Amino acid sequence: MRPTDPLSPGAVPPGLHASVIDQMGLAIGAGEWAAGSVMRIEELEERYGVSRSVIREVLRVLASMGMVESRRRVGVQVLPATEWNLYDRQVIRWRLASPGRVAQLRSLTELRTAIEPQAARLAALRAPLADASELMGLAGKLWAAGQDGDTDLFLTLDIQFHRLVLSSSGNEMFGKLNSLVAEVLTGRTHYGLMPEHPHEEALQMHVDVASAIQRGNPVDAHQSMLAIMERAMTEMSTLWNEAAHK
Amino acid sequence: MRPTDPLSPGAVPPGLHASVIDQMGLAIGAGEWAAGSVMRIEELEERYGVSRSVIREVLRVLASMGMVESRRRVGVQVLPATEWNLYDRQVIRWRLASPGRVAQLRSLTELRTAIEPQAARLAALRAPLADASELMGLAGKLWAAGQDGDTDLFLTLDIQFHRLVLSSSGNEMFGKLNSLVAEVLTGRTHYGLMPEHPHEEALQMHVDVASAIQRGNPVDAHQSMLAIMERAMTEMSTLWNEAAHK
DNA sequence: TAGTGACAAAGATCATACTTATGCAACCCC
DNA sequence: GGGGTTGCATAAGTATGATCTTTGTCACTA
Numbered sequence: 001m002r003p004t005d006p007l008s009p010g011a012v013p014p015g016l017h018a019s020v021i022d023q024m025g026l027a028i029g030a031g032e033w034a035a036g037s038v039m040r041i042e043e044l045e046e047r048y049g050v051s052r053s054v055i056r057e058v059l060r061v062l063a064s065m066g067m068v069e070s071r072r073r074v075g076v077q078v079l080p081a082t083e084w085n086l087y088d089r090q091v092i093r094w095r096l097a098s099p100g101r102v103a104q105l106r107s108l109t110e111l112r113t114a115i116e117p118q119a120a121r122l123a124a125l126r127a128p129l130a131d132a133s134e135l136m137g138l139a140g141k142l143w144a145a146g147q148d149g150d151t152d153l154f155l156t157l158d159i160q161f162h163r164l165v166l167s168s169s170g171n172e173m174f175g176k177l178n179s180l181v182a183e184v185l186t187g188r189t190h191y192g193l194m195p196e197h198p199h200e201e202a203l204q205m206h207v208d209v210a211s212a213i214q215r216g217n218p219v220d221a222h223q224s225m226l227a228i229m230e231r232a233m234t235e236m237s238t239l240w241n242e243a244a245h246k
Numbered sequence: 247m248r249p250t251d252p253l254s255p256g257a258v259p260p261g262l263h264a265s266v267i268d269q270m271g272l273a274i275g276a277g278e279w280a281a282g283s284v285m286r287i288e289e290l291e292e293r294y295g296v297s298r299s300v301i302r303e304v305l306r307v308l309a310s311m312g313m314v315e316s317r318r319r320v321g322v323q324v325l326p327a328t329e330w331n332l333y334d335r336q337v338i339r340w341r342l343a344s345p346g347r348v349a350q351l352r353s354l355t356e357l358r359t360a361i362e363p364q365a366a367r368l369a370a371l372r373a374p375l376a377d378a379s380e381l382m383g384l385a386g387k388l389w390a391a392g393q394d395g396d397t398d399l400f401l402t403l404d405i406q407f408h409r410l411v412l413s414s415s416g417n418e419m420f421g422k423l424n425s426l427v428a429e430v431l432t433g434r435t436h437y438g439l440m441p442e443h444p445h446e447e448a449l450q451m452h453v454d455v456a457s458a459i460q461r462g463n464p465v466d467a468h469q470s471m472l473a474i475m476e477r478a479m480t481e482m483s484t485l486w487n488e489a490a491h492k
Numbered sequence: 493t494a495g496t497g498a499c500a501a502a503g504a505t506c507a508t509a510c511t512t513a514t515g516c517a518a519c520c521c522c
Numbered sequence: 523g524g525g526g527t528t529g530c531a532t533a534a535g536t537a538t539g540a541t542c543t544t545t546g547t548c549a550c551t552a
Contacts, residue, residue: 016536017306041503051537053299056504060263060303061310064334072503073545086422087333088310111419114364115357122356173357176332262505286533297506302535318534319514 020048020058021090028067028078029094035080044076065091089179096187102240105193108184109236113229115177116162119169120209120225124218127168132214135164139210146198154198155189161206165225168213193236202231266294266304267336274313274324275340281326290322311337335425342433348486351439354430355482359475361423362408365415366455366471370464373414378460381410385456392444400444401435407452411471414459439485448477 024044027033044055059076062068066083070076084091095104127135138161145154162185163178188194205228212220270290273279290301305322308314312329316322330337341350373381384407391400408431409424434440451474458466 053302053536053538056299057303057306061306064307064310070503071545072543073501073547075502082418085334086419088331107417107419110364110368110417111361114361114420118356118360171353171356172328173332173353174360288533299505299507316534317514318512319516319532321533 016050016054017058017061020050020054021061023048024058024062025065025067025090025094026097028062029091030098031100033078035078038075038077040075067091087180089183092180092183096183096191101187101191102193105184105187105236106233108180109229109233112181112184113226113233115174116165116181116229117222117226119166119171119174120213120221121218122170122174123165123168124213124216124221126170127213131164131168132210135161135168135210136207136214138164139207142206143203146200146203149197151189151194155185159185161210165209165213188236193239195235195239199231202228205231262296262300263304263307266296266300267307269294270304270308271311271313271336271340272343274308275337276344277346279324281324284321284323286321313337333426335429338426338429342429342437347433347437348439351430351433351482352479354426355475355479358427358430359472359479361420362411362427362475363468363472365412365417365420366459366467367464368416368420369411369414370459370462370467372416373459377410377414378456381407381414381456382453382460384410385453388452389449392446392449395443397435397440401431405431407456411455411459434482439482441481441485445477448474451477 033039041052041055041059044059045052048055059068059070063070065085065088067079067085068076069079086092086095092104092108095101098104123131138157142154142157142161145157159182162181166178166181167175169175205224208224209221209228212218212224279285287298287301287305290305291298294301305314305316309316311331311334313325313331314322315325332338332341338350338354341347344350369377384403388400388403388407391403405428408427412424412427413421415421451470454470455467455474458464458470
């Protein structure tokens with residue numbers, strides 16, 4: 001067994017950058033650096049124990065996400081959250097890990113409410129037969145996992161289900177939102193904003209979506225997916241209010 | 247007059263990076279580097295006449311956009327378009343500048359069809375009075391500019407109008423799409439996919455949206471915005487088919 | 493008080509040296 | 523001869539020092 005890198009304990013997959021990017025993104029996302037505060041490159045080198053090259057490359061990436069901006073003679077300035085690239089997968093994850101999580105989930109779910117029913121509608125018009133069948137299969141397994149109360153499996157299948165609907169829409173922009181949806185579902189589960197046991201109605205709706213897409217019925221597909229979204233929004237609000245009252 | 251940098255002729259705003267990023271993004275977006283092809287850092291240094299640090303920082307950013315991936319002992323590999331971060335403003339612009347423009351506009355418009363009517367609906371429920379008034383004002387000016395046939399002004403106002411609707415929705419995810427919409431509208435105008443003279447119905451619909459939002463009528467706001475989107479899609483298809491038949 | 497010019501701080505860029513992972517091919521054992 | 527193993531050359535990764543360029547700041551002048 002080769003000696004694992006002793007410099008990075010709980011390091012992210014590969015590379016020094018990835019690690020530093022993640023740490024900084026997490027810190028900024030959590031508001032540990034208020035918007036407007038400045039850091040100097042030299043500081044950061046020291047704090048993360050890496051060289052200038054690494055820091056600069058990290059900063060470039062964060063800058064391209066709209067999280068920081070560097071100006072000569074001043075330093076690297078943290079930008080307000082309104083500038084951040086909210087559609088970047090990492091930014092989403094960082095924000096879901098932050099205290100502002102709930103508000104974030106709310107707006108993400110609103111976005112899903114706009115997108116996914118449309119995606120389902122288009123899928124009913126355009127999905128290849130193979131996709132439609134797979135969707136039916138997934139809906140079935142999802143039902144089973146829901147009844148069994150197997151949370152992990154349920155999450156995995158749920159992600160797959162929504163991913164397939166999005167990609168079956170035939171629209172690349174919708175398809176690209178699959179990672180966003182996956183983050184949302186994972187976040188909801190991970191942070192306890194999912195009901196303990198999925199309600200039977202919710203399971204049925206997934207079956208309805210799959211079935212409508214297979215039948216090529218855009219109106220039903222749209223309607224059922226919309227119902228799923230509205231239910232998700234309601235569930236989140238409920239659980240969130242309960243938590244707030246405790 | 248100080249000597250302007252002779253290395254970058256039509257250089258982008260400030261900085262060497264920005265320039266190189268733009269050139270490379272444009273080239274990759276246009277398919278000049280087929281997916282899977284590899285480049286070596288040393289090559290790129292030479293080709294763009296910049297040092298290694300600059301190239302590396304550029305590559306980091308492109309990698310974070312999912313456009314390239316670098317592997318030791320191999321080089322930097324161009325990733326297939328399915329991996330690209332399609333919600334990044336620069337990626338959108340690069341693709342709109344490429345031959346695949348029309349397909350891109352189609353999927354972007356489909357996305358807008360899903361989002362903007364919802365945004366209008368939410369705006370009718372949540373928009374502050376000031377925003378609603380400004381919207382009415384914009385709709386008025388838009389009408390005037392449309393009647394006058396002042397294309398530039400029309401574009402500017404159109405962008406402002408849609409931006410304001412998105413931001414008035416109170417949803418940050420919708421709000422963040424304003425740059426996407428701006429790129430689409432600019433692209434349509436710039437590449438001749440906009441009718442010469444905006445049709446009166448289209449102008450009226452913008453007024454209808456603003457009016458519905460001001461009245462706080464979500465159903466009408468949704469409906470009118472949807473009509474705008476459907477009309478845009480139709481216009482694009484028509485012009486595009488005409489162009490194809492020539 | 494406003495305008496102006498010198499100074500210095502900090503990022504931007506360049507150049508170079510050293511480290512590390514890894515594709516490939518030669519090699520060896522069965 | 524086939525399949526696994528070892529070595530090596532290569533190209534990216536990381537570190538560091540030097541130099542260039544921009545731009546706040548502040549003192550000085552009118």
